[in-house]
Amino acid sequence: MVANTSSMDLSLTETQEMLRSTIRSLVSQEFPTQTLLDMDSKKNPFTTASWNKLTSSGWTSLLIPEIYGGEGGSLTDSAILFQELGRGPVPGPHFSSSVLGTLILLEIGSEDQKAQLLPELAAGKEIIGLAHTESEYDHEIVGMAASETHDCYILNGTKLFVQDVLGTTQLIITALLQPNKLGLFLVNSSTYGLEIQELDGWSTGVSNVHLNHVKIPKSSLLGTETSNGWVELFAAVERALPVLCAYQIGSCEAVFDMTVKYANKRHQFGVPIGKFQRVQDHIISQINYLDAATLSTYEALWKLDEGKETAKSSVHLAKALTSEAHYQICNASHEVHAGLGIMREYGLTLHTKLSRTLYHYFGDPKYHKTQLIRSLNL
Amino acid sequence: MNFEITFTPEQQEFQIRVRDWLKRNMPKGIEHPADPANLTRGGYEKQRELGHRLALEGWLYPTYPKEFGGGGLSPNEALIIEMELEKYDQILPPYYDSGGKLAAASIMVWGTQEQKSIFLPQILKGEVRTWQLLTEPEAGSDLANIQTTAIKNGNKYTVNGQKIYVGSSHGAEWSWMLANTDPGGKRHGNLSWFIVPMDLPGITWAPMDLIFAGNENGALSGFKNTVYFADVQIPTENLIGGENNGWQVADTHLEIEHGLMQGSLLGDHNLRRTLNACRKLKKRGNPLIADPSIQEILAELYIDSEVTRLFHIRIHWLRSSGQKISYQGPQAYLQMKRQALRAAKHTQDILGPYALVMDDKLSPEDGFIEVQQRGSIVAQHPGGTVEIQKLIMSRKLGLGKPSMKYGSKH
Ligand SMILES: Cc1cc2nc3c(=O)[nH]c(=O)nc-3n(C[C@H](O)[C@H](O)[C@H](O)COP(=O)(O)OP(=O)(O)OC[C@H]3O[C@@H](n4cnc5c(N)ncnc54)[C@H](O)[C@@H]3O)c2cc1C
Numbered sequence: 115m116v117a118n119t120s121s122m123d124l125s126l127t128e129t130q131e132m133l134r135s136t137i138r139s140l141v142s143q144e145f146p147t148q149t150l151l152d153m154d155s156k157k158n159p160f161t162t163a164s165w166n167k168l169t170s171s172g173w174t175s176l177l178i179p180e181i182y183g184g185e186g187g188s189l190t191d192s193a194i195l196f197q198e199l200g201r202g203p204v205p206g207p208h209f210s211s212s213v214l215g216t217l218i219l220l221e222i223g224s225e226d227q228k229a230q231l232l233p234e235l236a237a238g239k240e241i242i243g244l245a246h247t248e249s250e251y252d253h254e255i256v257g258m259a260a261s262e263t264h265d266c267y268i269l270n271g272t273k274l275f276v277q278d279v280l281g282t283t284q285l286i287i288t289a290l291l292q293p294n295k296l297g298l299f300l301v302n303s304s305t306y307g308l309e310i311q312e313l314d315g316w317s318t319g320v321s322n323v324h325l326n327h328v329k330i331p332k333s334s335l336l337g338t339e340t341s342n343g344w345v346e347l348f349a350a351v352e353r354a355l356p357v358l359c360a361y362q363i364g365s366c367e368a369v370f371d372m373t374v375k376y377a378n379k380r381h382q383f384g385v386p387i388g389k390f391q392r393v394q395d396h397i398i399s400q401i402n403y404l405d406a407a408t409l410s411t412y413e414a415l416w417k418l419d420e421g422k423e424t425a426k427s428s429v430h431l432a433k434a435l436t437s438e439a440h441y442q443i444c445n446a447s448h449e450v451h452a453g454l455g456i457m458r459e460y461g462l463t464l465h466t467k468l469s470r471t472l473y474h475y476f477g478d479p480k481y482h483k484t485q486l487i488r489s490l491n492l
Numbered sequence: 493m494n495f496e497i498t499f500t501p502e503q504q505e506f507q508i509r510v511r512d513w514l515k516r517n518m519p520k521g522i523e524h525p526a527d528p529a530n531l532t533r534g535g536y537e538k539q540r541e542l543g544h545r546l547a548l549e550g551w552l553y554p555t556y557p558k559e560f561g562g563g564g565l566s567p568n569e570a571l572i573i574e575m576e577l578e579k580y581d582q583i584l585p586p587y588y589d590s591g592g593k594l595a596a597a598s599i600m601v602w603g604t605q606e607q608k609s610i611f612l613p614q615i616l617k618g619e620v621r622t623w624q625l626l627t628e629p630e631a632g633s634d635l636a637n638i639q640t641t642a643i644k645n646g647n648k649y650t651v652n653g654q655k656i657y658v659g660s661s662h663g664a665e666w667s668w669m670l671a672n673t674d675p676g677g678k679r680h681g682n683l684s685w686f687i688v689p690m691d692l693p694g695i696t697w698a699p700m701d702l703i704f705a706g707n708e709n710g711a712l713s714g715f716k717n718t719v720y721f722a723d724v725q726i727p728t729e730n731l732i733g734g735e736n737n738g739w740q741v742a743d744t745h746l747e748i749e750h751g752l753m754q755g756s757l758l759g760d761h762n763l764r765r766t767l768n769a770c771r772k773l774k775k776r777g778n779p780l781i782a783d784p785s786i787q788e789i790l791a792e793l794y795i796d797s798e799v800t801r802l803f804h805i806r807i808h809w810l811r812s813s814g815q816k817i818s819y820q821g822p823q824a825y826l827q828m829k830r831q832a833l834r835a836a837k838h839t840q841d842i843l844g845p846y847a848l849v850m851d852d853k854l855s856p857e858d859g860f861i862e863v864q865q866r867g868s869i870v871a872q873h874p875g876g877t878v879e880i881q882k883l884i885m886s887r888k889l890g891l892g893k894p895s896m897k898y899g900s901k902h
Binding site for chain 1: 627630632633634637656657700701702703704774775776785833837840841844845846848849850851854855862865866869870872873877878879882
């Protein structure tokens with residue numbers, strides 16, 4: 115029996131394949147392990163130089179429509195790119211600016227705001243990030259209120275555990291306008307009273323953003339009279355999430371590759387450790403996690419690009435699976451590498467730390483499982 | 493049956509005595525930093541000082557015979573000392589020392605009378621602290637594959653090679669090591685076991701950069717080191733158990749390391765700390781601990797911690813009543829390793845980014861939770877990986893050897 119699958123195709127287009135191999139060689143050339151370690155240890159933190167290495171390839175414009183000077187690419191295109199960045203993993207505000215920030219602007223920006231900002235983003239001249247979560251670390255809760263005077267808004271308080279805002283030129287800061295209306299304010303990162311405090315610990319790219327009586331002009335409020343804030347933010351997040359998943363998948367792939375390579379290279383008891391069934395079990399669990407995450411993510415991307423109605427549940431499925439996969443694939447790799455894996459210079463722990471950081475970014479697996487069931491209307 | 497560890501009236505009196513003694517003798521300002529990497533030199537010296545004072549009472553290594561510097565006490569009395577030290581966040585010994593924890597057992601079994609009377613008192617009285625030098629780049633799980641050589645010349649052995657993942661910060665007076673005394677000789681029959689003063693010419697060491705240095709048995713180990721030997725001359729008197737008999741000598745302490753030295757009868761610190769954090773942090777106006785979905789995860793943490801406790805209760809009972817311990821040792825060790833890893837995930841599921849942050853204001857429980865996140869990954873490897881623990885358990889259970897009965901003695 116031959117099913118009619120002639121239209122079904124899980125492969126990438128030729129252009130997408132080219133994009134993948136271009137970015138892959140760029141990442142391996144410009145971001146060798148030592149460079150990534152130096153960025154991580156803050157010996158040589160993220161700088162505009164490392165940003166420029168990537169922007170010169172033109173990909174900051176990928177998700178921006180052509181009328182705003184972009185390439186008008188699909189989410190799948192963007193995911194292919196971010197999967198390669200994840201293989202590094204290349205740190206920095208790439209996702210926060212070229213995906214999340216860009217999609218938020220596209221959802222909520224007024225025509226003027228889009229026309230003014232998007233070309234700058236496309237050219238990589240402006241780098242934006244989102245400062246949204248607060249002390250409860252729940253992206254559905256904002257307590258900070260924007261107070262309005264006759265000529266400006268004033269923001270006071272702290273945004274906690276904000277992801278990838280170091281190196282940004284502008285921040286999208288959320289604050290309540292009314293109990294059910296969220297304001298998204300575009301604020302210059304060097305505004306007086308705004309302080310970005312990098313946080314230490316077992317996480318990557320996390321900061322607090324302190325706002326001490328920050329005065330911002332009325333024109334910095336994104337959107338129009340009819341904008342709700344929450345609705346547009348969540349619409350953008352839904353589209354951005356599978357690209358984030360792709361970034362995590364790239365990291366998973368890199369970890370899987372290094373694990374297989376090591377299992378074949380490392381000898382104990384006179385054989386490659388890959389011969390031991392207990393070691394094989396770890397690697398089999400890695401590829402099972404990896405494939406589940408990859409397939410669910412690319413299906414979600416495809417649904418979003420095609421405007422399918424069931425995209426929402428696919429996004430929750432993908433994020434729930436991918437966060438878990440990222441976490442467990444790193445753990446399995448540590449089992450196989452044993453002592454070597456915990457040495458910083460080896461590079462595995464860059465991935466492990468990232469897997470922990472992104473595990474709960476925009477909702478941990480438990481959150482997405484709850485949302486998944488809700489969106490299925492069972 | 494009685495699952496309670498019960499103390500005799502004499503032991504209860506002993507407990508009061510220890511408590512009073514500690515009140516008077518605990519060095520002021522003794523440290524217990526969340527991250528062992530932050531243990532200062534001064535803090536380490538205070539721990540050593542506490543060790544000296546305990547040793548004068550015979551309490552540093554309480555269960556060893558008095559004649560060799562121990563206290564000649566029972567497992568229950570040792571437990572009492574640990575329980576009282578615990579109130580000061582201190583352990584026994586109060587610093588990383590694999591001399592008394594492991595090496596002494598081998599010396600007791602394999603040392604000559606003279607070696608016992610020279611080496612044991614210095615170790616057991618805390619005059620020296622000792623690192624263990626087993627692992628090498630090519631000898632991890634496959635410990636028998638040791639490449640470091642010790643070649644006899646006259647009354648010395650000349651040692652060359654490299655050891656990794658060794659010890660802790662702030663140095664050591666001694667180490668003990670396995671080296672190859674018969675290159676080309678038969679596997680398991682070519683190793684010898686030495687006590688090595690660390691100030692011998694030709695020994696150098698350098699710290700390794702790990703995400704966490706280990707917290708073996710609760711001891712703050714700071715960082716691990718690579719130790720290099722270049723033509724180091726070790727006197728023949730330091731060879732324990734005879735030439736090429738090192739594998740047997742090591743077996744004595746490996747047995748202990750595989751689960752018999754884990755003192756987790758004292759409560760689960762990570763659980764306690766996570767509960768504390770859940771009482772303080774709030775979500776939508778309520779403390780986390782009141783949230784049923786979080787209670788469910790806390791139940792998982794609690795159950796896992798109970799299993800660990802029960803495994804260790806049994807070991808304590810077997811040991812106190814002089815019974816043979818078989819698979820139960822590696823089983824308890826395996827459980828502790830796995831519990832740590834599961835706990836890290838559960839804790840992150842509950843606390844989110846608060847579990848990962850190291851910050852004066854934001855870290856719950858002074859950063860101990862963040863440290864557990866890293867430490868739990870590292871804890872899978874020392875003393876034999878998880879796979880190796882399973883291997884040892886299988887062997888003890890007689891798996892793959894049809895003639896052996898389940899759980900037979902060996
Ligand atoms: C924090 C820490 C502290 C340590 N402290 C010390 C110390 O003080 N002194 C010291 O000498 N050493 C110490 N070690 C070293 C430790 O004992 C070794 O790391 C450990 O034995 C594993 O060796 P390895 O890292 O070379 O891994 P490998 O042996 O290379 O193992 C790689 C993988 O292969 C698997 N494997 C190997 N053989 C088998 C098999 N037969 N069957 C199934 N799977 C197998 C392992 O389980 C693992 O998954 C420490 C290690 C750490 C991480």
